[in-house]
């Protein structure tokens with residue numbers, strides 16, 4: 001899912017945030033994204049800061065639904081992997097098997113569920129595998145070594161290293177816990193390790209990539225979109241991140 | 247049956263679990279271990295019992311409601327949690343968790359609150375034990391429970407208004423959990439009901455068990471029916487814990503606009519799998535109740551389990567029935583209860599004499615709190 005060797009860039013967009021939201025997906029691809037994370041908005045995004053909360057609220061207020069977002073995606077041709085990010089209730093409400101098959105049907109090959117820790121992941125993990133979807137697990141700065149090994153062993157696609165103790169959201173600096181965690185995760189798995197949460201600037205992305213195989217950038221881009229940035233505008237942002245990562 | 251000792255993996259049948267971000271898993275595991283140890287530690291239990299007695303005013307009395315019972319043709323006993331310090335059962339759980347937080351070296355309590363009763367109890371325990379308290383409260387609840395905001399601030403707590411979503415308890419809970427993730431080393435998340443990730447549903451039920459244990463020793467005979475209001479379900483869980491091994495029917499009364507058991511479907515919100523009000527896609531619905539403490543789309547997982555087993559039954563009453571019930575209890579018994587507690591009263595008023603509650607029944611009703619906080623809401627309603 002994530003190319004080995006280079007430094008991967010995975011930008012995020014909340015599905016349905018604007019009527020032409022898939023233009024952002026295409027802009028990300030054109031600017032050099034290695035994969036693209038699509039947020040399936042949830043009413044109660046407990047692990048998200050203000051920016052993604054607002055993005056989710058805006059999408060839901062526009063009438064965004066999982067089916068609608070997946071239908072939108074089916075209408076575009078994207079050459080890089082698509083990864084869905086959503087909360088556990090949307091997965092369980094449909095049923096993990098049905099939900100994962102629906103994702104696969106729309107060309108999505110990865111799934112991130114932040115409120116589904118490894119201990120609760122068995123059913124979704126199996127359903128995802130059956131549908132050909134990689135269930136990407138998250139590791140946190142406080143995760144002890146034995147759990148880290150289990151997360152490394154059970155994750156698929158890559159391991160998502162949460163840079164800091166907190167919610168998603170733009171930050172002025174990259175927390176030192178990010179590189180410490182990435183190094184610890186890399187010691188227990190051969191999967192690529194991507195740092196996400198708070199990665200906001202090209203300089204931060206470059207720093208994160210010193211210890212990890214790439215970055216996920218979400219809030220910084222969604223803040224721009226919420227403030228009215230067009231797909232062309234964010235293409236420039238993503239190109240700058242790309243250039244910083246090499 | 248009895249209620250589960252520590253539920254394995256936090257599961258009550260199909261419900262419960264620990265659906266939290268990885269960042270919170272170690273804190274939940276630490277808390278589960280600490281509670282398990284403390285609950286088996288006589289020193290901890292003695293200290294809690296001592297505080298419950300000399301500070302919170304336990305045991306609370308059991309009052310025979312002779313006039314109202316007579317009018318309804320039933321024997322009605324009221325378990326008077328409204329007489330506990332701070333005005334509701336919330337203090338039972340809060341003192342337990344605050345002692346545990348101190349044992350874990352935490353210096354700050356983070357809590358969500360709906361009616362403000364849990365927030366007031368948390369602010370109270372923080373003052374008592376020299377901890378700081380940050381209370382998240384929906385801005386809509388701040389408007390309708392202003393007196394409790396004033397109380398919390400007077401006790402030294404910081405009250406943070408929450409303006410997202412429905413601006414009520416659900417959103418305050420999201421915000422409290424976000425604050426917790428950002429401050430795990432110093433903070434204890436002092437959840438106010440029997441929801442949330444393991445160990446909260448188990449731990450909070452154990453801290454509230456004192457209601458049921460006391461009531462069991464106070465009732466003249468085993469009741470036919472034990473009834474309590476249900477928001478997250480903590481006063482009901484504590485009450486049921488004392489009677490689940492008897493022949494008593496257990497009845498939880500939900501707000502018609504927040505009836506997770508009656509109108510919800512299985513789902514995952516705020517850390518556990520339980521019954522949840524939601525749409526077909528899984529978006530959480532906004533509840534709507536005159537009682538801020540019951541204005542919540544979920545319910546604790548053990549209730550979902552007891553309901554699935556058929557051991558407990560759940561009923562709903564409307565806002566109008568609740569307001570009528572407050573007035574009727576006040577006139578008949580000289581007790582002004584909380585809007586939340588009045589849900590239990592309202593069901594008894596409706597059911598008495600019907601097949602659901604035949605004449606001559608012996609009924610234990612937990613009056614979870616007092617109505618002082620609701621005087622503004624009720625007087626505004628009366629003006630209209």
Ligand SMILES: Cc1ncc(COP(=O)(O)O)c(C=O)c1O
Pocket residue numbers: 334335360361362363364438439440475476477478479480481482538539540584586587614615616
């Ligand atoms: C007086 C009173 N009763 C009941 C409740 C509902 O909580 P639970 O269902 O956990 O007892 C509240 C919550 O705020 C309350 O203040």
